[in-house]
Amino acid sequence: xxxxxxxxxxxxxxxxxxxxxxELIGKDNVEIVNIGEDRTRIKExxxxxxxxxxxxxxxTGNALHINFGASMxxxxx
Amino acid sequence: xxxxxxxxxxxxxxxxxxxxxxELIGKDNVEIVNIGEDRTRIKExxxxxxxxxxxxxxxTGNALHINFGASMxxxxx
Numbered sequence: 001x002x003x004x005x006x007x008x009x010x011x012x013x014x015x016x017x018x019x020x021x022x023e024l025i026g027k028d029n030v031e032i033v034n035i036g037e038d039r040t041r042i043k044e045x046x047x048x049x050x051x052x053x054x055x056x057x058x059x060t061g062n063a064l065h066i067n068f069g070a071s072m073x074x075x076x077x
Numbered sequence: 078x079x080x081x082x083x084x085x086x087x088x089x090x091x092x093x094x095x096x097x098x099x100e101l102i103g104k105d106n107v108e109i110v111n112i113g114e115d116r117t118r119i120k121e122x123x124x125x126x127x128x129x130x131x132x133x134x135x136x137t138g139n140a141l142h143i144n145f146g147a148s149m150x151x152x153x154x
Contacts, residue, residue, distance in 0.1 A: 004101065016139065020135050020141055023135065023136075023137070024101070024102045024106075025102055058101060059100075062093065064144060065143065065144050065145075066142065066143055067142050068142075
């Protein structure tokens with residue numbers, strides 16, 4: 001199975017969700033990307049359908065928005 | 078590890094998220110509860126912190142709200 005990608009922006013809601021996701025699906029099965037720090041990946045996240053963070057993009061390409069930390073426009077600032 | 082519980086209400090957003098969650102964490106690791114049909118479990122979901130469905134309550138007790146299908150007040154009708 002290819003990896004999921006968990007996009008976050010370092011907010012407290014994001015960090016809490018990150019811990020849950022790693023616990024649930026295993027750290028080897030998910031790449032963690034902080035788009036607040038690695039801004040070169042914001043475009044990739046948007047193309048994957050990410051509208052807010054934290055969000056998990058599954059290997060099948062679905063974007064699951066988890067709780068609500070920040071909108072993409074907040075991240076872009 | 079004890080099971081997670083995935084609460085949903087049969088909406089299309091819920092069903093799509095259900096498939097993703099089962100794929101990600103494995104069907105043996107999650108109990109699926111349709112609180113639209115099994116209304117006796119609405120109270121339990123609310124006590125677990127579920128504010129909208131679909132939502133995944135982790136073994137550690139955190140409620141992860143996934144995308145947005147329906148609010149609890151919509152489910153209660």
